[in-house]
Amino acid sequence: MDSNSLFYSLELVAGSGNTLNVEKRTALQTSLVILKKNYKFHRVLFWGKILGLKEDYFIAQGRGEDEMKDKKTLYSFNCMDWMLLAPATDSVIEEVSKTAKGSFVGDPSYVYEHVEIHRPGGRDDAIQEEVVTKVNEESRLAVTVHQIDEEASVVPRGAYLKSPHGLVQINRSFGGLSHSEAGKLDNFLHFSKAKNLKKKSILEMGDLNPAIDFLDVLSDDIPKGEGSWSLQLECASRVLVLRSLLWPGLTFFHLPTTPQHGHIYIGDGRKNLDLPFMI
């Protein structure tokens, strides 16, 4: 969620149970402003908190000219000293998904190991090679943040525009979704590179506006039919809250008829692979 709106938006997502205490909030407000100046970001977001066994990571994200591509992620333990996370590449993602299991420990230099035994040639008595993949927790953190952004970041339809040059920017004249629109899951879009757009039929594409509808709709997520999202009204039914069931801890809020929206992740950074059993 945007650092400018941090002081009131935390109340709106507190329905999921986790908030920040006053000390952390004030520390964040100060340090995020300094961060924005130092890194020359256009916008700084407080991305969320990943809970570890010993320590918790606070994550912030800075956005540049293009909202989707110019992203930098930083982490901190005390909301004051921020360290940059390396962007996640495909090879790192693969390594991490093989090795890292269990909860986050809280120590960025902790090393996860995974030993695989290869038998080249397929014969029984062949030489066994042990392939050891090591990944440290910092890369696991980067990969987790990247995955959550890919799969679970939400924006309301109309909040971002894609210019003909391909730049994705905030829509300054976004007035918010109306009450009836906000109740439908297909007015919310994933904020990541669209994968399903090409599969839509021409009939569906006719209604869409290419400047606004360049992202995937949430209702296309598998399991279908609102299986992996929970849409609720909170705070005396004034705020619309979307919670992800695939990444429990991700909460998106939107006040209908106002342009206020944002999402935050507070959780242990593990994907809920048991989702098909649970719904």
Added chain:
Amino acid sequence: MESTDGNDAKSEQRLKSAAVLKSFMLKSSTESKLNLYDHLSRVLMKVMDEHPDNAVDVIEDVSREVKRGLFEDKQSTLRDLPQTTAAELLAEQQRLLFSRPEEADQEEELMDTPLPNVSEVAFYLEQAGVGLGREEMQRVFLALKQLVESQGLPRCRLWGKILGTESSYIVAEAEYREGEEEEESTEEAAEDEERDVEKEINPLPQSAYRPPPTVPKEALGTGANKFAFYVCKEPGLPWVKLPSVSPAQITGARQIRKFFTGTLDTPIVSYPPFPGNEANYLRAQIARISAGTQVSPQGFYQAGEEEGDEEDEAPRDSFEVNPDFEGVPVAEMAESLSTWVHHVQHILQQGCCTWVNLAVKPEDDSNEEGEGEEKEEEPDEPEPEVGPPLLTPLSQDAEMLNIPPWTSKMSSVLTSQHALAVLRSNLWPGAYSYASGKKFENIYVGWGLKYSGEGFSQAVPPLPQKEYPSGPEITEALDPSVEEEQVLKEALEEEQAAQEEKDDTDDPEEEDDDD
């Protein structure tokens, strides 16, 4: 004559030109759909009604007013129908939360109230980083006050919030009123009475299956049913009491993993089939979470004084507030886990808190199978299950799935003199406790599910059972071959011949050997 004709002709001409002018005036303008005739008649009627001073000077203004008046009329035929939003509906219901009864005496409120100090608890929870947001907590506490007043509960506290896919539950824990008894309305223990078998000619084979004896529900006020739980969807909506929990439901809940939907009567579709609907599943999870994560500083509670001889097997059930508790310094509480103790009884494998010996039952069974919950089939005493006794410190909690069961920290590093010690459970994500001096509180806000490690694998259905025990009457035997039959026949004939000789042939019957 001519003059009248002439007059007639002139008046006729005048009439004609008047008619032409009138029809010209009646022509609607292409731009505004008005016509001059109607407009002028309206203007003159207005002047007639109002009699303005210096009418000739203000006639243009009057004309403009009339035109403007017409336009407003046209636009107001369509109005926005204000739709009642969900917020408005809820706000109506939540108004009641804020009404204060007039007859409440000041004195009554100063005595021991069943509610804890709500603002203080909300403040501490916010320091710990947990909670529902300030306004929401305030609404929840007002709803709790409403619950206490409407139900007359001796004591009540906020247990927490369980999130669901369509809506969430706010859960309150309360002590039972004295003399409350079990309601039998929604019991599912329908006795299996087999219907009268009318076919005496060919009675259907009776199955020899006797279901294993169920562990009985614990009485209200003991064990897992020590407290009553009330839930509501939003503060201001009416509270619903959850049914008490049975051990079968607890064991069932241990084996499945499901999200809550938010409506209490949804059936739980799962394998193994859960005995009950969502209300029972919710109650079972609440019981498990309470047993696993409700903790207090050591020394706050002490063992109750009604203990006579402490047997090894009877777990302590009661505890009282220790009047001499001084409070442990916060730094110590955040450092070591042995300063915290559980104050809710552990739930055994069986599903209840005091172990029930099922092997005593075989006297009722006609089969004398004596099935206990254990593996022994003979009516030996099964091993009694023992859980850790009440008030055991957390440092003795077993580590499960390679993670330490608790994470503790101080709520603030910068102002540690006034910080709280915060404890977070890793086995039940969402369970938090804080302590500061003599004050402590537990709360759970989460999805109601236990940490499952790598993945949840559903229980596999058991192997198909044999339909009938195999015995000699149904086992196939090989048919004898012709030689064997011949041999048998000759042997039988020899026997008969021998018998006939013995009997001194009184019977003239010949025996037929039918092969």
